[in-house]
Amino acid sequence: MDQTNILDAPSVYPKLLIKSQETGFSMPSDVYIGTLLKTLIASKPKGKFLELGTGIGLSLSWMLEGMDEDSQIISVDNDEKLIAIAQDFFGEEKRLCLVCDDGEAWLSQNQDERFDLIFADAWPGKYSCLNKVLSLVKPGGFYVIDDMVAQPNWPDGHEEKAIELVKILEEKENFTITKMNWSTGVLVAVKTK
Template sequence: MFGENASAAPAAWAAIQARTTALGFDMPSEANTGALLRLLAASKPGGRILELGTGTGLATAWLLAGLDDSASLVSVDVDAVVQDVAREHLKDERLRFVLADGLDYVREHAPGSFDMIFADAWPGKYEGLDETLALLKRGGVYVIDDMSPQPNWPEGHQANVDGLLARLEARADLVVTRLAWASGLVLAAVR
């Protein structure tokens, strides 16, 4: 009963999932991650949400499903091939795709620009963490996944994860919670 949310997936999710598999893209977000992202997006009425790492748009579809009519989502990726899958299946005036390096995008924006950030790429997670967190407003939520060991991790990646978690938990301006959910999630809220 609990733990499986694929049956509640957004309409475009199944088609995106099929294209993701066909492309051999091995870094997709799970349905359970998406379900939590949808809930968090819904908790930010009129909010500005940033996704770093569109991928094929699996998580993007869930985020979009949680937005109210006055909210907006910017999804950034450096890989046009995978982002084009999302562009094809997710057409919505609340959503803007940006083809760019995530860290470059982060550095172009003022502190306090976003209500929520889902960092699903190296930039914003392992690189440029402080700059990314500065983009959140007070009460803003930062979400990362793939914190539990994954089959596609390169050798030695656990040290990166451990270092990231230590940095997040050392910050007095954040309330951090680790979740044994999906691929291992971490949520942080700005005090």
């Protein structure tokens, strides 16, 4: 099996990679995470999805690619410049709501929402507000995080935070999890009740 043989990449993906280089965006999501997100999202027709940490839109492009026409996604980031770039690339996309807001504030204001998949790629929803974000996952829905294996750009002490986060998720009785030492380190949790 050759995992480097990427099939059906979003047509906008190469342009987003170029934009990442042009802008010096230093936290791009791994292409393999994108393929995984696309596959998981494709399992949820008419789904409702949430991305915390839009970044430049690399993962978002894969998520949109996996969605059917009746699905919706909200993508939240607190960086106005990054949201503006994503708006340039995805502004015509009717299934997408881009939100420029603090993730913690957004989560606090939207506790009545429920999602089929949440990709937490920012501090809020991953290292803060964990219980708030997990409460938004529908039964049978996915909670996905990446960057769980030590990265060269991690500040001192971050690896311990990642280890602690995994321990907390392992103890959640209403989720079943799979930890994958693949790509940048992935954890997929499914809400069981």
